Amino acid sequence: MFRLSIKHIVKLTIFQSRFLITDSSPKIQQKSNILYGKPIAERIIKRCQNECMEFIEKYQRHPKLVTILVGGNESSKLYVRNKQRIAERVGIEFHIINHLMHITPLNLFNTIQQLNNDDNIDGIILQLPLPLHLIDKTEQFINAIRSDKDIDAHSISNYNLYRQKSTSLITIPVVAAVREILLEINEPLQGKDIVIIGRSKYVGTPLALMLSQQTIESKYSLVSGATVTICHRDTHLDNLTWYCKHADIVISAVGRPKVVTHRMIKEGAIVIDVGISKSWTDKAVMHNRRFVGDVDFDEVKRIARWITPVPGGVGRVTVACLISNLLELARQRKKMK
Template sequence: MPAQLLDGKVLSQRMYAAMTTQVQELTTKYGRPPGLAVLMVGDNPASAAYVRNKERACERVGIASFGTHFPTDVTQAELEQTIQALNTDDRVDGILVQLPLPGNHLDGTALLLKIDPSKDADGLHPDNLGRLMRGEPGLRSCTPNGVMEMLKAYDIAVAGKKAVVIGRSILVGKPIALMLLAENATVTIAHSRTPDLATVTQEADIVVAAVGRPNLVTADMVKPGAVVIDVGINRIPTESGKGRLVGDVDFAAVESIASYITPVPGGVGQMTVAMLLHNTVLSYSRRLGET
């Protein structure tokens, strides 16, 4: 039997519908909608596409979008001043800087530190990561939180399971490991220096691949019946020259072995944007005393 798809597109649509109703009620009550500000620098086509998707999603659920597009030669000081202004703007509840930043003259980490943690829509400020570490309420990293929402929505039990996270980035690997641990999974973090990766993953009930290497996870690395979460998004060349998107998992081979699997595209990526909007509404609600 092929694995059941963990359909991020369907789940995100369900979330948008619920958020639309919530935003309408809150906007009526407080006289303004939640607001999300996205700062983009340069003309990276992939970044531009991501920003357009975020703006469309905001429009769909009724969130005000305050996108700002800067030229490649914008200075660090100009961006920091913009963030400081957004921190004090009562119309704005979420702020994010679209990565990657072009050139070597901009420091993304320093910009992140300038964002008010209560408006950190990406959930990547050290204050919010520290709250995750301590098990305290806070804005959570969007992609890892999206993975947890998928597991919850499909009634996949995490407690008592062995989970292997491949990747140790601060964006996905480390936060998802902490989230799984908080749900009482036994978690192993594997990475590029892990010897005999297949031996590690073969024991896992849940495999999360988040390294950005096409088809890294092959059929012989997956235990029959395991849940496989593919966070990777990689564009590989095709004869047409347009390329196509694949994940870190060899989907065609692993689908017949796993019990559940996320597709690429249409899986975790869809949930990332949904959780970004969720964080914005959550920040709005907290700032206005709703939660």
């Protein structure tokens, strides 16, 4: 049960001028209020294909990405296949190291170290979650990955750089995906109220930092300067509903079906669904919707101005942003030599 209490509600407020200069560039034509991730992802992939060709021409080799997969978790296998499919479309050499579930921590550390030392490997992914006997060492494994090969941007050095500057070389892929979706909507966030449901280290917290940071002149200035409220498991349900009902944008990232209902959303709000989980309801099976988001999609889409679906929304863009991170780090490593 998703239980919420009033404690620990975080509000990040940036005071804005009452006189805001809005972007005059044309907004996307709205034939439907469903904001699919595929067109956004395809543009990123196209750019990555061009960057990959330049890399191959300049360095006479393909960028190389290695994913470490421990055990046989079916969801993890699906995520890895999705990454492989996009990476190979771009022109990236993709390898999977399959370890048995009972691998020892030492052997996993040794695998990471070998990949760190291989100069022909440009990116390393440790697919999560790990088996139960390794879970308590997850952060140690992540931090063992060299920061210049950490395309997830989860290692402590990359994460702290993002927290300090919020303009680091690469961005956590799911955070970058939400940014790209908001840029697609093409409306300034200055003066907007945003609710983020979920305070996880790699989604909710960095999202709040990005969206609430002081507006600066850059290509990302549209997606900054908002007033952000983080709600979480300690937020009382009545308060969660109130905050969401008064928000211009609601972003949910908790991985629990139907946490966000139509009664929590005001008419004309933007709803971005980052969560994903399996559903075995009769309706889900009938319509082949094994994976669902946090939002009661069919109901909320009737009142939201924009809404992202699950699947087919944030996830597609996240994978494209991950591949973009790989190419950025690969180029930077070559420049440093």
